Amino acid sequence: MPRRAKRVFGRLLSRGFFKGEASQVAPLLLNKIIATADGRVGRIVEVEAYEGARDEAAHSFRGVTPRTRVMFAEPGHLYVYFSYGMHWCSNIVCAPVGVGSAVLLRALEPIANLDAMRQARGPRIVDRDLCRGPGRLTQALGLTGADTGMDVLDATSPVGIYDDGVPPPPHNRGLPRIGISRARELPWRWIVPGNAFVSRGA
Template sequence: MNVWSDTGAVLPRAFYRRDPLVLAPLLLNKVLVCRHDGRAGRIVEVEAYHGSDDPAAHSYRGKTRRNAVMFGPVGHLYVYFTYGMHWCGNVVCGDDGNGWAVLIRALQPVAGLDLMYAARSRAKNDRQLCNGPARLAQAMSINGAQDGGDLVNGDAYVLVDDGTPAPKRPVQTTRIGLSKAAEYPWRWYVADSPYISKK
């Protein structure tokens, strides 16, 4: 089996010890890999969530059973259920206790597309496989069982640097689909990528 992590370096824990406003654009072009079956996608869109400074963050009002993973350790997956039907995956960052995370909003599929199509039967083309946080979670089989999963030493999902640099000038916009702090310009995406969720 061609496992993408064999062709790149798994990101170290220190990479995640950054403010989400710094980390988010640096995550662009990194590769999310499922170690079980080799499914992989290049990150092309992200959103930052800034804990107690951010009314839209799940951690805004403090630590709860639902959001506990957001408070550390860093370099883990925070996975939550939304609208009673969708899972979304986030990268925990900063320092332990911050409640900071970056939402992975879209991927460009790069490996295991047959498995992604099997998981997302409604997708009509490669672009529709992972162009949104719920879609990519479905395509990559990310669900509540992965909440708290270690992206550095874990046996399920890892983030890999395959040598493709983050874009020097990513597009920066306001976040999408929020009722609070929607005006914060904390969303970044790869310019001209056809795989993002929304221009």
């Protein structure tokens, strides 16, 4: 994604926000805003945590590889990977350098420039399905593997994550993660309860 000036939607999150483990950061990311340089904006309504060496489902479980190197880098960077040879998925790196922890962005509630999202996803896609699921979300925002390593906390970056004052849901319990075969028992998925844009059956 090219670097351009982007619109601001509240306060850009700080590096410190992402320095906890993914299972701590993930529920706090709910109701935060992600915005791109061309005005595509969504509210984060579903996330999953993945935590390095203690999480067999994490890509970083077996350590640093060319693919996962960014997961062990400074928090606040994008990790975008290709899933099942079909679509890209977007994660935000968490925890101190060297840990290999990240939060998968699973669903957004679209807020602005839905026309650009439809252009990326397909003109007949209904609003509810524009960003529901990690592959759809990443496609709707126009992100690909070329964006891995992008610093979403840099004010000059083409993608940023903001706090517009809407708090995360209180007393929000974790749910089982989706689409994995290992460590499925960990309750490391969180949603905004009652939101129409979360995954089916969530």
